[in-house]
Each structure stands twice: as C-alpha cells, then as structure tokens.
Amino acid sequence: MGRFEGRTAVVSGAAGGIGRACAVLLADEGARVAVTDIAAEGVRETMELITARGGRAAAYPADITSGSAVRDVVAAAEHELGPVTLTVAAAGIMRNGPFLELSEDGWDSTMAVNLKGVFLLFQEVARRASAHGGGALTAISSVAGRGARPTSADYAASKAGVISLVRSAAQALAADQVRVNAVCPGVVDTEMTQAIHRERAVLDGITPEESYARQVAKIPLGRTVSPAEVAETVAFLLSPAASYITAQAVNVCGGLEMD
Ligand SMILES: NC(=O)c1ccc[n+]([C@@H]2O[C@H](COP(=O)([O-])OP(=O)(O)OC[C@H]3O[C@@H](n4cnc5c(N)ncnc54)[C@H](O)[C@@H]3O)[C@@H](O)[C@H]2O)c1
Structure with a gap:
C-alpha cells in the first residue's frame, strides 16, 4: 500500500520539472492528485502521464497569483477527488540580469508567483486540511533563499521569503495538526x-x-539533482514518516549549502 492511499494532494507548477515529478510520485504512492499550472498543455500532459501509470489525477490550468483562481482550483479538487489535505507549491519563475536593471515589474512578478503564490495555495489548502483533522504542506524554496544571488536578487529574496512563510505558517497551523515545510533544491x-x-x-x-x-x-x-530525487524528499516530508517534522527547510543540494 502506498504512503498516500486515500489522500488528495494539490500540486502547483505541475506542468513539468519538479512539480510534475512530485505529482507523479504522490500518485504512484496512492494519492489522488490535482495538478495545476499556468501552462495548460503541460498540466494536461502530467494528468495523462499519471492516468497512464494507473493513478488518479485532474488538471486545473490556473494562474497561481490569483486568489480567486486558487480558491476555485482547491474547491474543484476537493469536489472531484476528495478531501484535500496535502499540497506541494512548486510554481516558480526566475530571470537573470544586472541588479541595476531589475525592473519594478520584474520584482513584482517574481514575488507574485514565487511568494504570494505559495501563500495563496497554502492558505486555501490549510483551511481544508484543518477542517479534515490535519495535513501537510510543502513549498519548493531554493538554496538561493539561503544566500545572495547578485544577478537574481528578486528570486533569492522570494525564496528566502518562502522559508520565512513556511516557519510562520507552521507555527500558526501546528495546533490544527497541519505540518508545513520547505525543500531547498540546489x-x-x-x-x-x-x-x-x-x-x-x-x-x-x-x-x-x-x-x-x-x-x-x-x-x-x-x-x-534530478526532479525525481527532489520529489523523494518532498514525499517524505508529506508522509507519516515525517510526523514530527514541521517549520523546517531541507536542502537537497549535493552539499552546496550547509545551513
Ligand atoms: N531548476 C532548479 O535548479 C531549481 C532550483 C531550486 C529551486 N527551484 C524551484 O523549483 C520550482 C520548480 O521549478 P522547475 O525547476 O521545475 O522549473 P519549471 O520551469 O519546469 O517549473 C516551474 C513551473 O511553474 C509554472 N508557473 C510559472 N508561473 C506560473 C503562474 N503564474 N501560475 C502557475 N504556474 C506558474 C511554470 O509554467 C512551470 O511549469 C520553482 O519554484 C523553482 O524556483 C528550481
């Protein structure tokens, strides 16, 4: 029996990369998975991939920066797939350029996807998970959130923000038995x-x-590191094996960062 049998998870950024790998692994281990991404075709491909492997999934193309869109996705996931208690927030964007040329719009869009998007998804899933007796939320931060990135200051700041958000949400939701953690890939x-x-x-x-x-x-x-290797740590943090782990940010970086 898989670790997530009978559970429903919402995975953002699931059109490819890390989000897709997480969605596939959770489904392989029994979860019903709602996959969401702004890339409509990619997210449908992920759903088809899961279905072809014998899993259960539903695809919801949506912009993670819109609170109403996120509410609709989580509501539809619960309606179609059952009580939502797990999530992986993997949607993200990154650009590189000289610090002095980083525009206000560029800053705002990075913060909207990478930080606000995690907040919106976490809050909506946490409302459901609290009502269902508990759950687990995991965000994909980055080792960039641990230090400096001179050519992507907006990205590094957004990922540091995700670690901070995870800590606050973990303390806020602990009494409801909702665990909250981050994974920081290299x-x-x-x-x-x-x-x-x-x-x-x-x-x-x-x-x-x-x-x-x-x-x-x-x-x-x-x-x-492969997306599948990152997904293994995400799945561990969502699983009962991590029942006493909350408010943590775990590096999966081959030794690149140690704090
Ligand atoms: N690739 C790396 O080396 C690396 C390292 C550390 C952290 N990360 C983080 O891992 C996460 C996944 O990245 P990835 O490497 O799989 O890249 P990716 O580009 O394959 O995945 C990011 C996904 O986010 C989606 N997305 C972008 N804007 C969105 C929006 N407004 N609404 C909904 N979805 C949106 C994209 O369509 C894409 O499918 C990101 O948060 C990224 O910052 C990546």
Whole structure:
C-alpha cells in the first residue's frame, strides 16, 4: 500500500520539472492528485502521464497569483477527488540580469508567483486540511533563499521569503495538526536551469555549456539533482514518516549549502 492511499494532494507548477515529478510520485504512492499550472498543455500532459501509470489525477490550468483562481482550483479538487489535505507549491519563475536593471515589474512578478503564490495555495489548502483533522504542506524554496544571488536578487529574496512563510505558517497551523515545510533544491535538471544558463552565459560572455559546467564544478557531489530525487524528499516530508517534522527547510543540494 502506498504512503498516500486515500489522500488528495494539490500540486502547483505541475506542468513539468519538479512539480510534475512530485505529482507523479504522490500518485504512484496512492494519492489522488490535482495538478495545476499556468501552462495548460503541460498540466494536461502530467494528468495523462499519471492516468497512464494507473493513478488518479485532474488538471486545473490556473494562474497561481490569483486568489480567486486558487480558491476555485482547491474547491474543484476537493469536489472531484476528495478531501484535500496535502499540497506541494512548486510554481516558480526566475530571470537573470544586472541588479541595476531589475525592473519594478520584474520584482513584482517574481514575488507574485514565487511568494504570494505559495501563500495563496497554502492558505486555501490549510483551511481544508484543518477542517479534515490535519495535513501537510510543502513549498519548493531554493538554496538561493539561503544566500545572495547578485544577478537574481528578486528570486533569492522570494525564496528566502518562502522559508520565512513556511516557519510562520507552521507555527500558526501546528495546533490544527497541519505540518508545513520547505525543500531547498540546489541545481536541478529542468528547463528553468537551462534558461538560467542561457541568460548567465550572456552576462558572463561564455557559452551556456560553460556556465552550466562552472556551476556543477561547485557541487560537492559533482552532479546536478534530478526532479525525481527532489520529489523523494518532498514525499517524505508529506508522509507519516515525517510526523514530527514541521517549520523546517531541507536542502537537497549535493552539499552546496550547509545551513
Ligand atoms: N531548476 C532548479 O535548479 C531549481 C532550483 C531550486 C529551486 N527551484 C524551484 O523549483 C520550482 C520548480 O521549478 P522547475 O525547476 O521545475 O522549473 P519549471 O520551469 O519546469 O517549473 C516551474 C513551473 O511553474 C509554472 N508557473 C510559472 N508561473 C506560473 C503562474 N503564474 N501560475 C502557475 N504556474 C506558474 C511554470 O509554467 C512551470 O511549469 C520553482 O519554484 C523553482 O524556483 C528550481
């Protein structure tokens, strides 16, 4: 029997990358999974992938920065798939550029997706989970939230904000038996990482391959992490095996960060 048999989870950013890997793993382990993303085609593909593996999923294309859209997604998930008690907040965006050229609009959109989006999803799922006797919420932060990122200050600040939000929400929701944690990946093999190195290569006057190789050279384990490996830590934190873990941010980074 899977770890999430009989449970319903909402996964944002589920059109690809880490969000998709989390959705697939939770479904493989018995959860009914509501997958949501602004990328409508990708999120439907994730639903089809889960269904083809014998799992149960429903796709809800939506913008995570809209409170009413998030409320509709969680309500529809509960209506179609059963009581919602688990969530993974994985939607995120990142751009690289000189600090002095970071625009007000760029700052606002990063904060809206990466920080407000987590807040909106957490609050809506927590309302349901509290009413159902408990649950678990996990956000994908980043090791970028632990330190400085001179060419993506908005991103690093948003991810530090996610760690802070997780701590506050965990304390606020503990009495309702809702656990809240963050996972901080290092360098993950996803489209986001490829895009980052295309942008950094321009800034540094090197090729995207050189930019990528420079970053990998800094990782003690000597390689990037797969979305499936990140999903394993997310699933652990959502599972009963993590029943006493809340308000934590766990690095999954091959030794890149230690705090
Ligand atoms: N790739 C990495 O190296 C890395 C490292 C640390 C943390 N992360 C974080 O992991 C999470 C997943 O990233 P990924 O690497 O899988 O990249 P990804 O680009 O594959 O996934 C991000 C998803 O978020 C979705 N999204 C963007 N804006 C949205 C919006 N307004 N509403 C709903 N969905 C929206 C995108 O469509 C995309 O499917 C992100 O929060 C990212 O910041 C990634």
